[in-house]
Each structure stands twice: as structure tokens, then as C-alpha cells.
Amino acid sequence: MEPAPAAPGPRLGDSRGAERAAASSSLNPTGAEAQPRRRAPAVAAVLPAGGSGERMGVPTPKQFCPILERPLISYTLQALERVCWIKDIVVAVTGENMDTMKGIIQKYQHQRISLVEAGVTRHRSIFNGLKALAEDQPDSNLSKPEVVIIHDAVRPFVEEDVLLKVVTAAKEHGAAGAIRPLVSTVISPSADGCLDHSLERARHRASEMPQAFLFDVIYEAYQQCSDYDLEFGTECLQLALKYGHINAKLVEGSPDLWKVTYKRDLYAAESIIKERISQYICIVMDTKEDENHVGHHLEEILKNELNHVKVTSGALCPPCRDLEQIILEQCYNYVCVNVMSFDFEETRRLLNMLKESNLSVLYPVVVISVYFLDYKSVPFDQKMENLMQIRDYAKEVKKRNILLCGLLIYYPQDEQKLQASLRQGATIIATLIKERNSGLVGQLLVA
Ligand SMILES: Nc1ccn([C@@H]2O[C@H](COP(=O)(O)OP(=O)(O)OP(=O)(O)O)[C@@H](O)[C@H]2O)c(=O)n1
Ligand SMILES: O=P(O)(O)OC[C@@H](O)[C@@H](O)[C@@H](O)CO
Numbered sequence: 194m195e196p197a198p199a200a201p202g203p204r205l206g207d208s209r210g211a212e213r214a215a216a217s218s219s220l221n222p223t224g225a226e227a228q229p230r231r232r233a234p235a236v237a238a239v240l241p242a243g244g245s246g247e248r249m250g251v252p253t254p255k256q257f258c259p260i261l262e263r264p265l266i267s268y269t270l271q272a273l274e275r276v277c278w279i280k281d282i283v284v285a286v287t288g289e290n291m292d293t294m295k296g297i298i299q300k301y302q303h304q305r306i307s308l309v310e311a312g313v314t315r316h317r318s319i320f321n322g323l324k325a326l327a328e329d330q331p332d333s334n335l336s337k338p339e340v341v342i343i344h345d346a347v348r349p350f351v352e353e354d355v356l357l358k359v360v361t362a363a364k365e366h367g368a369a370g371a372i373r374p375l376v377s378t379v380i381s382p383s384a385d386g387c388l389d390h391s392l393e394r395a396r397h398r399a400s401e402m403p404q405a406f407l408f409d410v411i412y413e414a415y416q417q418c419s420d421y422d423l424e425f426g427t428e429c430l431q432l433a434l435k436y437g438h439i440n441a442k443l444v445e446g447s448p449d450l451w452k453v454t455y456k457r458d459l460y461a462a463e464s465i466i467k468e469r470i471s472q473y474i475c476i477v478m479d480t481k482e483d484e485n486h487v488g489h490h491l492e493e494i495l496k497n498e499l500n501h502v503k504v505t506s507g508a509l510c511p512p513c514r515d516l517e518q519i520i521l522e523q524c525y526n527y528v529c530v531n532v533m534s535f536d537f538e539e540t541r542r543l544l545n546m547l548k549e550s551n552l553s554v555l556y557p558v559v560v561i562s563v564y565f566l567d568y569k570s571v572p573f574d575q576k577m578e579n580l581m582q583i584r585d586y587a588k589e590v591k592k593r594n595i596l597l598c599g600l601l602i603y604y605p606q607d608e609q610k611l612q613a614s615l616r617q618g619a620t621i622i623a624t625l626i627k628e629r630n631s632g633l634v635g636q637l638l639v640a
Pocket of ligand 2: 315345400401402427428429430452
């Protein structure tokens with residue numbers, strides 16, 4: 194199970210992380226410390242985001258293509274911002290996309306971001322980012338870092354551990370980069386379009402991102418770069434080798450480091466994000482104390498049906514500390530349970546808590562207002578009107594990226610029938626959370 198949007202892991206910035214990073218780079222084979230502990234390096238990141246995304250085949254440059262109605266680049270920025278020891282993040286975007294980028298930074302409250310003009314090639318964009326860090330520019334609060342991370346803006350799934358690894362390795366070797374096993378064999382065609390030779394796949398790797406460099410190493414390499422390299426090159430590690438005579442340290446990366454290039458990559462990225470934010474569900478009920486509350490039965494069935502998903506319960510009783518804590522833990526899925534009631538008040542209170550928390554700024558929050566009703570014996574009359582208000586309220590909270598819908602679950606006296614409708618209800622709830630389909634907003638489903 195991939196981590197949900199979580200708090201940062203080991204840190205380079207604080208004493209523990211700095212010592213661990215310094216120590217790990219100075220460890221000798223015996224694991225004993227070979228050198229005195231060194232201070233943590235100042236680290237900045239450069240994100241090339243000036244491409245046009247031709248291979249994506251859509252008018253919008255892929256770094257601005259939406260995933261769950263949020264631009265792809267915002268996920269990458271969030272991933273880097275989660276790392277507290279990266280002090281500056283420099284993003285290279287084209288002049289025509291500068292306002293778009295500024296709007297994204299403002300809307301999603303991104304921090305530590307500086308923008309520079311992109312170049313006509315990826316290497317030139319990266320070079321512009323490095324220049325912004327190198328030169329003391331009058332209106333810039335950027336300072337030259339000891340180590341610089343270079344990471345494509347279209348690789349959103351970068352975790353702190355691989356960043357720590359490449360930075361630690363770069364501090365020791367001068368350059369480092371993430372690699373992955375090749376999926377396909379690399380072949381070399383002859384001039385007449387036939388196979389000339391193939392490379393032994395096991396002895397080769399794919400160069401991915403993030404990469405990290407001692408700043409002076411990569412900056413001097415770019416300054417010496419030929420126009421051909423700047424125009425046609427695709428590999429920063431090669432520049433460090435060619436111009437800095439440094440053999441970068443290669444670090445095995447995780448499968449999720451891939452670059453969003455084709456449309457299928459966007460679908461894959463959306464599936465991964467949906468899966469990650471569906472890992473935590475909270476059953477909200479007016480009280481938790483009553484063990485026989487049907488909400489607890491629903492909680493147990495969801496736990497049994499959904500592997501690796503954390504299901505908890507929270508009460509709306511004021512002042513409600515545990516629900517506030519659950520929101521703070523970034524739970525993006527809430528099932529508000531009403532028993533033999535058409536009342537909408539509980540759901541309304543939950544929605545107000547969610548709106549005040551700003552939890553839905555980064556990811557859509559799913560709220561399912563569940564009504565346990567013995568609707569085969571309780572006549573539907575004007576009370577049904579109460580439930581229909583869900584449609585209007587759902588339209589309102591959708592503007593805050595909260596996806597609200599209703600679910601009637603049959604609540605018979607017969608225990609066996611109740612278990613069957615609970616299972617049906619749990620299946621519908623799991624699907625709503627997993628799919629996060631905004632087309633179902635305001636609908637009232639029946640289990
Ligand atoms: N002149 C350029 C070209 C690319 N990039 C960035 O470099 C990263 C990786 O490049 P790539 O996947 O090739 O992006 P595009 O060039 O946009 O894609 P395509 O080749 O399909 O047009 C992307 O974040 C892209 O925005 C950049 O900053 N400046
Ligand atoms: O070549 P493209 O511009 O598609 O993407 C750049 C990639 O080549 C690059 O990110 C990795 O291979 C690591 O250098």
C-alpha cells in the first residue's frame with residue numbers, strides 16, 4: 194500500500210536527519226563512522242516544467258493537465274514541499290504559462306517556489322533554473338545551495354527517501370541519479386532500418402529522476418556545455434561526466450518514479466492518486482459509545498471487505514476532538530450514518546467541519562450521507578423531501594471539492610436481511626470512494 198499523503202519521513206534539515214545523512218555518507222563498510230559528523234547541506238530543487246507535452250497529444254502542456262481537477266505539476270510540488278530540508282524549489286515555465294503557474298501556486302498554497310523562464314529545450318530550462326540559484330540577483334531571495342536536486346515536474350510520485358538517497362550520494366560523489374530496470378530491451382538499428390545489435394538488458398538501466406548534484410559540479414558543466422548538448426541532450430548525469438569527469442552514483446528508485454509522457458500515464462497517475470486517498474475511511478455517527486449502533490456493524494463489514502484500508506469511527510458530539518483529529522490525519526472519505534431518520538443535520542455539521550478545515554483544497558473529499566431506513570414498512574411521504582435537499586447541498590459543497598451523495602440502506606428487523614443490506618451498502622460505499630466520480634454528486638443511491 195502506497196503511503197497516503199503523509200507527514201515527511203527522515204529529515205535532512207533537523208539534527209537527526211542531518212547527522213544520519215552526513216553519517217550515512219561517511220559510513221565505512223563496517224558501519225562505523227569514518228569521518229566526523231558534518232553539517233546538513235543546503236539543498237534546493239530545480240523543476241523543468243517548460244515543455245509542450247507533444248507526446249501527450251492534447252493542447253494543454255501535460256504538466257498542467259488535470260488529475261482529479263488539479264494540475265499534475267501541483268502534485269509534484271506537494272511531494273517536494275513535504276520534504277522540509279529542501280529550502281527552495283525553482284520551477285522553469287514558459288512566459289506564456291507564467292500566470293497559469295502563479296495561479297496554481299496561489300490556489301494550492303504552494304510554498305518555497307520561485308519561477309524562472311524556461312528554455313527551448315529541457316537542458317536550457319534546467320540551466321535557467323541553476324542560474325537563478327547561482328547568481329545573487331537583486332530581487333531574489335534565493336541563495337546558492339551546496340546540493341541541487343533536478344526533478345522533472347511531470348514525475349509526481351517522488352518520495353522523501355529517494356530524495357534523501359540521491360542528495361546524500363551527491364554530497365559524497367558529486368552527482369547521483371535514480372535508476373530503474375529496463376522494461377524493454379534496448380536495440381540499435383542499422384542505417385537500413387534493421388537490427389544492428391541489442392544491449393544485454395540485465396546490464397543496463399533506465400535513467401529516471403530525481404537526480405542530485407553538488408551545485409558547482411552541475412552548474413560548471415552547464416556553463417561548459419556545447420550548443421549541441423543543450424539542444425539535443427537528455428541526460429544531466431552525462432553532462433557531469435563529460436564536463437565534470439564525475440561518475441554519478443546510481444540509486445535504485447521505486448516503480449512510481451516514472452515520467453508522465455503519454456495519455457495512458459495520466460490515467461495511471463490518476464488511479465494511483467485515487468488509490469492512495471481511498472485508504473482511510475471514517476464512519477461518522479452521533480455517538481460511538483453504543484456498541485450495537487449499526488454504524489459499528491457497517492464499520493466492521495467495510496474493514497472485512499476492504500484490505501489495507503483503515504476504517505475508523507468518529508462522533509459528531511461537540512466538542513468533537515476525535516473527528517477533528519481524523520480530519521487532521523488527512524482522511525478524505527466520510528460516511529455519515531443516520532438511523533431511522535430523514536434528518537440532514539448531522540451531515541451538515543460534518544460538511545461545515547470539513548469546509549473549515551480546508552482539507553479538500555488538495556484532494557476531493559467524499560462524503561456519503563447514509564440513511565438506515567426500514568423503507569419497506571415506513572411509508573415515503575413528504576419526509577422524502579428532506580432527503581432530496583441533498584442535491585442542492587451537494588451542488589454547493591462541490592465548489593469546495595467535496596463530493597456529497599446519499600445512500601439509503603434497507604434496515605429490516607430480520608438480522609439476516611440486515612446483514613445482506615449492510616454488505617450491499619458497504620459495496621456501494623467502497624465503489625463511491627474508490628471511483629470518486631463527480632458525476633454521482635447529489636445522487637441518492639439505494640442498497
Ligand atoms: N523546453 C523544455 C522541454 C521540457 N521541459 C520539461 O522537462 C520535463 C521532461 O521532459 P518531457 O517529458 O520531454 O516533456 P515535454 O518536452 O513537454 O514532452 P514532449 O517531448 O512529449 O513534448 C518536463 O517536465 C518538461 O516540462 C522543460 O522544462 N523545458
Ligand atoms: O527525454 P525527455 O525530455 O522525454 O525526458 C527527460 C528524460 O530523459 C530524463 O528525465 C531522464 O531520462 C533522466 O535523465
